[in-house]
Amino acid sequence: MNMRKTAKIKPHYNQGESLSPWRESLNDIIFGSETRKGKAFDTVLSVCIMLSVSVVMLESIDAIHRQYTRILDSAEWIFTVLFTVEYGLRLISVRRPWLYAKSFFGMVDLLAILPTYLIVLIPGGQGLMAIRVLRLLRIFRIFKLSEYLAEAHIMVEALTKSARKITVFLYAILMLVVVFGSLMYVVESGEAGFTSIPVSIYWAVVTLTTVGYGDISPQTPLGQLLASTIMIVGYGIIAVPTGIYSAELIKTYSRGKIRNDACPDCGETGHDFDAAFCKYCGHQLDDF
Amino acid sequence: MNMRKTAKIKPHYNQGESLSPWRESLNDIIFGSETRKGKAFDTVLSVCIMLSVSVVMLESIDAIHRQYTRILDSAEWIFTVLFTVEYGLRLISVRRPWLYAKSFFGMVDLLAILPTYLIVLIPGGQGLMAIRVLRLLRIFRIFKLSEYLAEAHIMVEALTKSARKITVFLYAILMLVVVFGSLMYVVESGEAGFTSIPVSIYWAVVTLTTVGYGDISPQTPLGQLLASTIMIVGYGIIAVPTGIYSAELIKTYSRGKIRNDACPDCGETGHDFDAAFCKYCGHQLDDF
Amino acid sequence: MNMRKTAKIKPHYNQGESLSPWRESLNDIIFGSETRKGKAFDTVLSVCIMLSVSVVMLESIDAIHRQYTRILDSAEWIFTVLFTVEYGLRLISVRRPWLYAKSFFGMVDLLAILPTYLIVLIPGGQGLMAIRVLRLLRIFRIFKLSEYLAEAHIMVEALTKSARKITVFLYAILMLVVVFGSLMYVVESGEAGFTSIPVSIYWAVVTLTTVGYGDISPQTPLGQLLASTIMIVGYGIIAVPTGIYSAELIKTYSRGKIRNDACPDCGETGHDFDAAFCKYCGHQLDDF
């Protein structure tokens, strides 16, 4: 998990030269969330993030943008300056600024302020503005410290464990949509919609995942028959990721049934909860 | 659960001054469902609720409303008066009317009659009329007493237990649609449909949940590629809530079926809930 | 299960007067599938059913109907006569014709031939013709004797056991679509599409089940926000029936872990596979 990268920075403080006291306390406020000041900082920061993202969204609505250009622009600059100051303070308060800057959240922090400055230099880069919405990711920095961490951890662990199986599944899906898309391209070649293989593959994805926009839909009887097949296949194989994840989650859940201690004789772990003797060497286990 | 609030009212009757006999018996008829009269009242009430909701629905259909204005209006007033009388009787028959009025069902009962009266005072508030459809919620009052309670209880318990995990999941979904929506806004900026970030986020929700109206759909090759990614992600992560709920439900099912205590003779655990003797050594288990 | 009704007819033959030998052997051919003739009859019947259903389908396609009217009409009459003869033979070969006629499959058999005759008497009843497609249900009569019965049985058993829970779930869905539909009717009242509460409820069903035709879709920002909520709710609660069914199926699966024999002392059953003693009375169980 990339998200733990910043967390790894802190332990380094203890190795070697320590931060000066004021930088230390600044670090506690900005990165920590145990102190009263740290909590206040987190709250203010989340509100700023939410507001700045709202500004980005409102700006994208033409009618609002035209009417409130000045207010939105001012708000945008205020947030950018605030975040820039925050970014600077973060750089100052960590012992290894470069490590922070390269970390996942360091990059997100930079991306949150860069577009506004770049827009002044490259006037045409309006598209860059939407990148600012990534500021929302910064919420995770605060979020990760919350009480929901344990829940998220179990879910992420189950996901990580099923990652390989889901990769295989996604690969199979990819093959299916390529083959089905090409078939539909052949079958519906005369009709509107299926103009090329890539477009037909896009249609196959839309159909197999049961999204079904309807912007492209088969017109010939044979095409509709083939499409029906794809739909039923898609309907059937949705069971696969669900089954994988359910099975993995149940395993993760029931893991509490395994003793945490090692055999005092051979050191092997993973004994059942009801085991009185080591199943590997037969040595008696300690009372639990 | 808010729904139990009214249920909590009854036990209070025994604490202190009792209701007068006729209010006591009125309470049994209106709130109870054990007596013959109570059952009859419940049946009549459900029929009235169903009919009044049908009236609200029929009124909303223009053609029917114009042709049968008088019949529908009369029916509406009859039901409103009936429900008002019922509301009054409920207030009278409980020992603490204020507690009832503030309870979930007390509010629903009030919302069931208020709009019709308000419409006379505020002629323009046609929109209020649809609120009357909430009358349907009153069915739950009768429903909750039914034999399905145990089933609903297991399901709600599993849902409650997975609530935190599902909150985390919903938060992740929210992040995904905001980020994907903004990306699509940038990618498809020149095309029809993706006119602003909020609209693009709406499109991302429509796509990720595999609803796929097709009122907005990507036109550029890059947009279609990105959309395909979102669809496959959405198709994959539907496994997450299902996995969480399945695992929780299986735990809820199997819990309570195993005794927590060990056999006093051989110390073996894992006895069924209904076991009186140890299944390993035959020794009598302690009373549970 | 209604489908077992015809199966119940046979055991009656042994109670009292027996069928004459030729009716007995006719019965073996028509209802049975153990003899060589019975199997041949089943095969011929399935082919006839498939063909007659194909005829019904082809007739519904305008272009084909106009060109091949005579062939299709002849085929239809041939199958109707064949099925009528079969129906007559079935009536003759069972000991209690009335019981057969009232059974589920007796009704289906009648419905398979009736529309063609009725069309002659009531010339305008073209709509009746589609009923003939129900002939397909007759396949189940043959199908039920097949090797897939055990699989179907486990699935149906798990479904039956979760029926009550799924009823509760469907009721909750119904409440949700009525409430959400009405809300959308209020919110989108000025826009095209949401013309009445019933139509809005239809839209809510289309959305909640993630079908999403797009024939009606929200236009106002508030409507799109509300719709997004419904979609995410729908996406989340699809976990519920899946969870219920999965948990039930796993329970049905693992039931094989229970000993089939009863305690020799108290007669109680349902002992665990690893039980050596009756968990109810402590008596030693027989060796397994």
Add this chain to the structure above:
Amino acid sequence: MNMRKTAKIKPHYNQGESLSPWRESLNDIIFGSETRKGKAFDTVLSVCIMLSVSVVMLESIDAIHRQYTRILDSAEWIFTVLFTVEYGLRLISVRRPWLYAKSFFGMVDLLAILPTYLIVLIPGGQGLMAIRVLRLLRIFRIFKLSEYLAEAHIMVEALTKSARKITVFLYAILMLVVVFGSLMYVVESGEAGFTSIPVSIYWAVVTLTTVGYGDISPQTPLGQLLASTIMIVGYGIIAVPTGIYSAELIKTYSRGKIRNDACPDCGETGHDFDAAFCKYCGHQLDDF
């Protein structure tokens, strides 16, 4: 699994006359992936396959095809010649060419080169070109040797085991769409869209699988009511394949982890697969 067919060819080499040394080493390079040369060959082959499939896709896009006809045609011929040489080398390097040619991957290898040659002979067969996309299947030959095989194996095993149940489920789905489609044909006969029973069945598949294109959608109130029923049914029964697959996967997971034999000393069963000693009494278990 058809995919193992080519794998079966190799063991034959040991039975009887051996390949000449150079054919042997050629076989190691082309079919094997253990040697350095074998790995290099696999890498080059995958790149060629990916590129050739890209060429097929690009050719199907009209604008690109018109502009780069010569480059694409040349690339196509280069890949075809390369694959033809490869096909020839494969035929030479195996001991039983005919067995290879008839195997699943032998057929795919032939299909990868045939269309390009046929197009010269049959100028009108443009549709054949899309068959070349099946080249992508050749990736599986390389893929199957990868580390993901174990994961794929568990998934395929669970799928194979649930195949019979899923067949029953698919049959039920088929019945449902035929019956619902015919009903909708009758109900919506006057409206646009539901022009014939086959088209109505196509609509029923689109709806039941929650794809919902919206190219055909019910217009009458009765049709919308019926459609809502189908949607909720579809939403409910998606639980069935998921439940089947989840339950099967959990069984596959947990199977093999428990030894089937009992402890020779205390007779307890349920020992883990890797247990050498009884976890209840500490006695050594028999070699497994």
